[in-house]
Amino acid sequence: MNQIPVAVLGATGSVGQRFISLLDNHPWFKVVALAASDRSVGQKYSDAARWVLNEPMPDYARDMIVVPATTDAVQAKIVFSALHNDIAKDVEPQFARAGSAVCSNASSYRKAEDVPLLLPEVNAEHIHLVKIQREQRGWSGCILTNPNCTSTGLTVALKALDDAFGVKKVFAVSLQALSGAGYPGVSSLDIIDNVIPNIGGEEEKVEWEPRKMLGKLVDSKVQLADIIFSAHTNRVAVIDGHTVCVSVELAQPADPEAAEAILRAYTAPESARELPSSPRPAISVRSEADRPQPRLDRFTGKGMTTVVGRVRRDPILDLKFVVLSHNTIRGAAGGSIYNAELLVNEGLL
């Protein structure tokens, strides 16, 4: 089979590990390079990485020698970036210029007008921004981004409601997993028997990123959706899976049953529906009184499905509900891979 060569930048960190795990036996992609910081370069991956996932390190990665994150050392059609934002800012354009499609989990270019901020099941058509991007920047490659992990599930659920009823205002209070902070990330002394009621920079992202993804593409520009968001973000003692409590005001009020039906019936745009990483289903709606729960529901649809529950009336706005999404699968590495698949499928690689 003719597989597309791909690389992972930032391969030793927790999101990098998730990329490596999800790319094991991928039907279209073959990992040809693992890049990380100087400290790790030259070592076997199994020596360089402190593996933190429950699932074992894939065999293909164990003996690969870690290379630096440079266009000389890494030659791949697609480059998955789990780099820190400050490094991503410099490195990702170098790869795009050199002809790689960079599928990035970093936030550095999410706000750039010609860079798609992409959830294929929500705004697959935004991928056409890469044409503008290539023209304007003279790149043969490109940069695609996925949103922060808390916006991810929230935006999928809002998309279904927005299509059907119009969304005007959104309250979102997150209970976020520890893996979202990377490794070593949050000290155990800070979170056992505790909650940290703030995550630096996260509330601004949750209040802005969904507006770009829910925006319309008009004349090759994204018009931000006219929705006001208010976010509180919290860290809790959960390994994986972000829970978000949401209240929404709708343009056309809807009762909970109608909203549930709309959420349940939601499907990705056709171009994003049958890709290897497409969530199946896009949204799972739970009817139990106490679901979704991160430990029990985060692996729904192999961690790609957005899980919604407790859809009910809100006394101030219109509806309240709970959203769960796996933050390092759908909300990070899995999302970037899904983006790459869409790029390939659209003939834009």
Place this chain on the structure above:
Amino acid sequence: MNQIPVAVLGATGSVGQRFISLLDNHPWFKVVALAASDRSVGQKYSDAARWVLNEPMPDYARDMIVVPATTDAVQAKIVFSALHNDIAKDVEPQFARAGSAVCSNASSYRKAEDVPLLLPEVNAEHIHLVKIQREQRGWSGCILTNPNCTSTGLTVALKALDDAFGVKKVFAVSLQALSGAGYPGVSSLDIIDNVIPNIGGEEEKVEWEPRKMLGKLVDSKVQLADIIFSAHTNRVAVIDGHTVCVSVELAQPADPEAAEAILRAYTAPESARELPSSPRPAISVRSEADRPQPRLDRFTGKGMTTVVGRVRRDPILDLKFVVLSHNTIRGAAGGSIYNAELLVNEGLL
């Protein structure tokens, strides 16, 4: 010293234990009876109770023989009730009729028009409802209630803001501690590496109880405050201390600095200010970016102080902030004791 004889009903449960702990060396009250269910009656308290608090069982309680929760077996001027609601419903009026002041943590009578729902630092004057209660019911005793643990800190913070600016709408999303569910309560398999996004009946309470406490006493009746609440309640892996993320709309908009100053300066009504259990201060305002946190801040003011932090603008309403309150001290046993102290201080015992 002339101490007032008091009893604890439901003495073996987790709230009962907190009563016993907080009443150790109380300057006004002396525990003369510990009552619990048939299973425990006749046993020494140290044998009957599975003690779950960090602090050791007080010596005075160890050898007391557990008695049934009947007016024959328990003779005390003040009776602290940690009974389950269904039992409290029958038993508490029997004690009130027999002449005891019942300070109850149960929800059975919180909605009764002639029963004060009391946070002394908020609505001390509501205690005068007991006069109406005695007249109407022909009781020589009375029933006083404290609110559910999630409403407690929330209402204290709202009171300060309501006095200064008027509160119109309130979003409240809780991250609640395990001790709020009693013992054994929540299974460890349900909460380690997990969140439970629902607590049965709690949202209704949080959406109603603050309205009574923030209501005005007019012609011996409480007029519910004209505030709309929307609540999401969640259980998290924290032993003690409820965290609540709050967004509020004010009648007169205020900036975060002004709101912080008002919260910081808030004091209990004079009659409730210098009692043994008065919180000192009533409200503590934290200026760090990531406080309050339950493990670090729950014991502020011996667990009686409401801790507020992260006061900031809200994009939809006016202000956002975080409230923390110790759920089994300020939010349960300590609250009931504070109520009893107010009753004594007002000459209503």
Place this chain on the structure above:
Amino acid sequence: MNQIPVAVLGATGSVGQRFISLLDNHPWFKVVALAASDRSVGQKYSDAARWVLNEPMPDYARDMIVVPATTDAVQAKIVFSALHNDIAKDVEPQFARAGSAVCSNASSYRKAEDVPLLLPEVNAEHIHLVKIQREQRGWSGCILTNPNCTSTGLTVALKALDDAFGVKKVFAVSLQALSGAGYPGVSSLDIIDNVIPNIGGEEEKVEWEPRKMLGKLVDSKVQLADIIFSAHTNRVAVIDGHTVCVSVELAQPADPEAAEAILRAYTAPESARELPSSPRPAISVRSEADRPQPRLDRFTGKGMTTVVGRVRRDPILDLKFVVLSHNTIRGAAGGSIYNAELLVNEGLL
């Protein structure tokens, strides 16, 4: 395909759920009945069970109607028992008499002389005790048992060492997972930020059961192995996976490298080597300084492999090491299924 009809008794509990999950798509067995207590009988399984596993409830089980654990209601060649010991004691012989092979996780018959206590990769030949059992008891069916979850991994590791060097004395200190206590089992208030240094009855089992499994079958009787065990058992805040710290005295002293080599090379007896649930490998030896760890290693070999690490010299006895085993897979439901497969394979069904 001609699948063998099997049933699960005690299907709603946490071990019962594990049976149901592991039997999903089993190549030889087809679940035809799910039995549980009166409270659940007549309900759909999805309504009767509070599902606590991370993996979703298999579709085949959702709509099965729960039946009582009687030989009238349950007709199956193999019956997997996740019953409580006191119930198992009465119910299991009824099924054996009625012709079913009962593969039991209960401890009721582990000590019976004619009942195999079985870990196929350790003592597969003990399965021939069922012939004696059938003769003596006049049963057409039989009872097979698997050991308690803490003895399981410990015994597998000891077997390898015993074959090579002879084992004389064993210190074993466990750090046991919460799922071993069933559901709801351990209260969250008892285990968050805590350790419980005792598990009722467990130390006696760990000090006796390995002796039966490591014993020789002589004249159709098991001669208990001449090994002295000392056990301390502890409960820790881990969902699944029992960790055991072990020190052993050997008949022929061996250095850690030799012991590691022996452990690594260990294979199940031939009859138990290629069954559907055979652990692959039987023992995994980790060379890192801080492994095995329950969260990272419990799913080794789909949860059937015994994981050993930190093999080193012991200053008092000969060797120290750490053993990890998945307590509800290898140590409970998976173990029973492996036993059933051996029974089929040996033509003893």
Place this chain on the structure above:
Amino acid sequence: MNQIPVAVLGATGSVGQRFISLLDNHPWFKVVALAASDRSVGQKYSDAARWVLNEPMPDYARDMIVVPATTDAVQAKIVFSALHNDIAKDVEPQFARAGSAVCSNASSYRKAEDVPLLLPEVNAEHIHLVKIQREQRGWSGCILTNPNCTSTGLTVALKALDDAFGVKKVFAVSLQALSGAGYPGVSSLDIIDNVIPNIGGEEEKVEWEPRKMLGKLVDSKVQLADIIFSAHTNRVAVIDGHTVCVSVELAQPADPEAAEAILRAYTAPESARELPSSPRPAISVRSEADRPQPRLDRFTGKGMTTVVGRVRRDPILDLKFVVLSHNTIRGAAGGSIYNAELLVNEGLL
């Protein structure tokens, strides 16, 4: 009152914080300087330290300006050292030479022949080694050390048994708290739903340090006790409080009841019995089947008491039991302060 001026080196770390907390309102000592690394120097302590204790930062410390850990910047009769071992190695002798009594929690000098390794309730007489130390090294000050936190409670319990029956061999398996690794220390991703079965260097310390403390002082030299130790050390998800499972061989066998009586009756040597930090009692023996537990028992005797439970027969050696000790109070800062008090009391300051 004439208080002795003291300083804390390494004041911003987790043990440093515990020193600051325990020295609040100390009857003999007054903190005059807080020293930390360059990064913190010049800042107010409340800005420099990320406070991780449950109890609030004492007021006296908040506005103190952090100074460097040099003898110029820090002038105090007693210097409490919470420095890392590599720094302590250089810095502590400078202070001793300059005339300060260094009470150190670091391991750098524990093995030095003329440096006392001290648990006052165990080997108070070893403090006289400081005379030799001063003579040999020409110091006006001195260095006193306390043992690692895991050896602490273990050694107290063994001392009682050794005095009465003679101890020959000791198995010790620890379940250690997170605060023992400092802050940030253990990543939350490494310990939630997990156990780490190794703590670097700890087993060697546990196998040697008790031998020095239980050794006799003969001709101004400590003769190591003739006891063999075997240790396994584990990290578990507990904030504070090390649990140790112990099996011991005695010179004169004793039954559990006799051992319990001896443990219960144990008192510190007279010189160490009535100091401000003396544990009251030295040892608390619990008779419940499932105690001691870290969350419930770590604050026994204000965190200075060693708690023992489950004393029972051991099938291989003589006795088994469980020991609990608060690792950052008795096992670190509180131990150093107790050592300093003994020094003052013995007229050796």
